[in-house]
Amino acid sequence: MSHTRPSWNTATPEVLAERGRAARPALPAPDGEQTWYRITNSLDEGGTPVGSISIYGDIGSWGITAASFVEELKAIDASELRVNISSPGGEVFDGLAIHNALRSHRATVMVQVDSLAASIASVIAMAGDRIVMSPHSQMMIHDAQGVACGSPEEMREYADFLDRQSENIAAVYAERAGGTKLQWRKRMQAETWYFADEAVAAGLADEVANPQRMTPEEEEQARAIAAAWDLSVYNYAHTSREEAPAPPPVEPETPPAAEPAVAAPVAFDPDAFRAATAAALDPMPGYQPDHLRSLMAGLAGDAPAPEAPARPETPYVPRPADQAPEADPETVAVGWFRSLFDGLAADAPAVPATERPTPVAEAPQIVHVPEPPPPAGEVAVGYMRTLMANAAQDLAAPEQAAAPGPTPVEPVPAIDRIAFERSLREARF
Numbered sequence: 156m157s158h159t160r161p162s163w164n165t166a167t168p169e170v171l172a173e174r175g176r177a178a179r180p181a182l183p184a185p186d187g188e189q190t191w192y193r194i195t196n197s198l199d200e201g202g203t204p205v206g207s208i209s210i211y212g213d214i215g216s217w218g219i220t221a222a223s224f225v226e227e228l229k230a231i232d233a234s235e236l237r238v239n240i241s242s243p244g245g246e247v248f249d250g251l252a253i254h255n256a257l258r259s260h261r262a263t264v265m266v267q268v269d270s271l272a273a274s275i276a277s278v279i280a281m282a283g284d285r286i287v288m289s290p291h292s293q294m295m296i297h298d299a300q301g302v303a304c305g306s307p308e309e310m311r312e313y314a315d316f317l318d319r320q321s322e323n324i325a326a327v328y329a330e331r332a333g334g335t336k337l338q339w340r341k342r343m344q345a346e347t348w349y350f351a352d353e354a355v356a357a358g359l360a361d362e363v364a365n366p367q368r369m370t371p372e373e374e375e376q377a378r379a380i381a382a383a384w385d386l387s388v389y390n391y392a393h394t395s396r397e398e399a400p401a402p403p404p405v406e407p408e409t410p411p412a413a414e415p416a417v418a419a420p421v422a423f424d425p426d427a428f429r430a431a432t433a434a435a436l437d438p439m440p441g442y443q444p445d446h447l448r449s450l451m452a453g454l455a456g457d458a459p460a461p462e463a464p465a466r467p468e469t470p471y472v473p474r475p476a477d478q479a480p481e482a483d484p485e486t487v488a489v490g491w492f493r494s495l496f497d498g499l500a501a502d503a504p505a506v507p508a509t510e511r512p513t514p515v516a517e518a519p520q521i522v523h524v525p526e527p528p529p530p531a532g533e534v535a536v537g538y539m540r541t542l543m544a545n546a547a548q549d550l551a552a553p554e555q556a557a558a559p560g561p562t563p564v565e566p567v568p569a570i571d572r573i574a575f576e577r578s579l580r581e582a583r584f
Contacts, residue, residue, distance in 0.1 A: 240276055250274075268287070
């Protein structure tokens, strides 16, 4: 086996089309001529130049490629092109080249499907500015097919190649008929056949032409074409719409999922912040200090800073070295609130640690037991004594008048502890 031929990913369209033609036999020409299209330049009834194109047969057969079609199409100088199609399909790249050549021509393209536009012939039909289905005509779409041989790597590469071509063709149908590439790819994978009215309903055509009686020559040509076609060459699942199931109904496009709404940032409210501060300074009875501390610390850290107001652009003027920068009042207020919360969180009393039983050690341990604290009454009395003593020392002594003789010394009365504690309790209530 030779490995010199280019892969399916690197070969040119001409090489790929030549491989496809070599992989299957070509259908015989219905009239004995070795061609599958005819292009003429004529005039209509009013004397206006009209290009007439007939694509009757297997596209790309008998060694006649799309290059010949495109060269002849360039010679057509008309404002209207009338394309009649009666073809079971053919080579993908030849059909795409014809489709693009018709789309890029300056003339208005009128396509009429006379009997069948199957496979790549349906893609050529999509090039029409207006597409008309003749009565009882049919259209068929399906995935790209082909024949290949080689190593497993080459076969997998060829399968990927066919998938890419099918995606490309699905985009042509979606562009002309609407919908998504995924929807059309599903119909292609099912090999969908359409009667004339079904093709119009699916968006693949614009109208069904009124029935017209054919001339004897046209009837003879139609019978010859039908007799010459052997669709078994193409390995289609069905030979006509009569044998194929009805196309699926046109599915409405699924609207894109709405993006989740993004919550707007919470604006800083100084009044609410001040109220929360006041409430934190006077908590309810039984409120846990550790919870209060963590709550205020979290609020201080999560408080959003105000957005800087939009200010008109002004030319930059260097600030004097001895001039302090001007502080924004709102920034100062937010900083103050944050520092206040941080201070409250730090000053909040900690939760007294719960007493845990002393673990039993194997060896006896010497445990230092601190002396119990003095009663609260003694602490208060001692504190008041100190306070009053300091106040007594700070007061100026009163001036005393001079008196003859020695001054009698009066004894200092002692403090009655029981009376002092009673006065403290009365002052408390």
